Amino acid sequence: MIAQKIGWPSAERGLWQTTVAAVAAALAVLAGIVPGSALGQGGAIKIGVPVPLSGSSANAGTDIVNGAKLAAARINAAGGVLGKQIELVPEDDACDAQTAVQAAQKLVDAGVVTVAGGYCSSAALPESNTFHRAGIPYVLDASTNPQLTEMGYDNVFRTIGRDDQQGPFAASFMKDVLHAKRVAVIDDNTTYSKGLAQNTVQALKKDGVDVVYANSITPGQMDYSPTLTRVGSLKPDVIYYTGYFSEAGLMVKEARQLGLKMTFMGGDATNDPTLMKTAGPAADGMIITTAPLAQFLSGAHAYVDDYTKAYGQGPGPYSVYEYDAVGVTAKAIADAKSTQPAAITAALHKISNYPGATGTIAFNAKGDRSKAVYITIIVHNDNFEPYQRQDANGHWVAMK
Template identity: 85%
Template sequence: MNIQNNGKPDAARILRQSLGAAVVGLATFAALVPQAAQGQTIKIGVPVPLSGSSANAGTDILNGAKLAAAKINAAGGVLGKQIELVPEDDACDAQTAVQAAQKLVDAGVVAVAGGYCSSAALPELTTFHRAGIPYVLDASTNPKLTEMGYDNVFRTIGRDDQQGPFAASFIKNSLNAKRVAVIDDNTTYSKGLAQNTVEALKKDGVDVVYADSITPGQMDYSPTLTKVASLKPDVIYYTGYFSEAGLIVKEARQLGLKMTLMGGDGTNDPTLMKTAGPAADGMIITTSPLAQFLSGAHGYVDDYTKAYGQGPGPYSVYEYDAVGVTAKAIADAKSTTPAAIIAALHKVKDYPGLTGTIGFNPKGDRSRAVYITVIVRNDQFEAYQRQDAAGKWVAMK
């Protein structure tokens, strides 16, 4: 403290010191407040592939998020603020995904709703967990995502270890197949679904005559198909993505293969038919219910078609629900603090989503996941079969 000649403190200097301390204190406080809470919007991140071979699926998911945000904002938003979506391209690539996730953290998102390829969602989840931000997945189905002990991960869709046994049951009990070939593309999602399906088939006494990987992005899969055909399977089940599935189906029929061709939910995209052409007719796919087959989503299909000039793909409606349940958690928490949103998401039990009632178990998985089979007919996906309450396979109306 400075003492002047009259023995009294320098009042001006004291005032300057006090103001300086106050400014530092305010700056420190501001740094502790979530960025979105200080702004006029609530930022929700949407990491999806917007480039590469899965861009069609990523764009579809982002479109679903946009419709959800528009409806929420038209009704007044959440906590008096508008939802602002922050999309980032993860290209279904692990390294790109890490960068995309960090960009979302730096942008000040308070929650994230999205994901497509599990191989990208896994590193994204690690980044979001480190930052304490909730991640609500709409399409990433690898079991590991909710088996890592993280409290900030949730899913509006089922897991591969649920789809695998479902596919195996259909193959054995509906198709009555005795010999099956399972092909994956060596990605996290594809290998996980393949392994779970093979395990379930073997447990059910079905002979798995082939279980191996292809390399995505190749121009010719006929050598693999020729090898598989020599083993005389009744069914070929491909667990990779639609970009390769279309070529595999086309080449299989060109080679004269007559067995039933099936795909997992990663093959469920209109691009499949564009690539395979008429060869896709009769292909059967295991999947979560599509929007057009959900009684509560008819209005959504109309809104999507009006907004984007075509019908929704397989996952946009699950993204719509992911954004919706995230907004509900923010409202329930009465806070945009990520930790409060995570706690509110864990309490969700009966959110009325377009895909059905949504609740989360302690791991963050959807409590009641549903799967169906669809079939390609005349360049369209048609509902095919489902299991009734007794586990019997019945035609879908």
């Protein structure tokens, strides 16, 4: 059975264990597999899952843990890995650098042999330092800051793209699809947001687009109308916000209340359904650059069904990338025929054709996903809908 989350109250722990057991049983029935008797054969294989489980990004962290639970349930229902069960150890990093250091050390002390998780890059960066010192592989599912795989650490990987890929993608969309001449870029001064903003601004300037505003807001505020009024006076064709969904929802709502009609865009941290709950009808027409959501991936239909059956709602944006992070980690353990972290790291570097729900996964020398993909989605009638993507030749085409 997948282990309890460290520090959860007993009632919540029991509910979590019951949910996971139900997921495992359901998946076993769906697959026609009877779970094996691997428990007790030398103990479980512990995989750490550091994510925000408190604060404004807690729902994103919970969604990621849910994806990890589905992956572990599938693996365990099929007999586990090396005759042992996968045991998840979630830990709250609160999207905060100091908390992240403590969370990472707790996972090391708990005896995890590998880690799959991450959400905010500002937390993932200090976590990666701790895991590097401990020699534990860290497979990221959502953290996109380039520095994570530019530090020369051989134990850091990711199943998602990078901000220096998303920034030029966003700039190309604004120039070639929206035909924007003037763009305002707003970040929230966090590691992820500022990095994406800088990469986007550089690409826009290279493409000859006038960046009329590039500055930061302070997250957690209740009113962004002064900033939006200033930005509106500069008459941009597009406002691109690179922070998180909680502020994005409020900003687009206030922008429309101020009568600002320009296109409002967001980066891939705004792709959470909470955006629409905060903004209401004002979010309609907002465009987001993002890695493909699970519901738009042909290989993730079964995952979406399993997630919905298990949790009573569809998956958020990154749980499927966590599902693949746990899956590719389990594959590396099996390939290594070992639970030694160094052996798992070496096996991850050799992954070349893992059939993930998000597509085929392989890692380059830095640990980045070899073929990362970005698309645009649009808010319509309180839902995210596919919008535009680039084809193999770099031409923009409508998605269906």
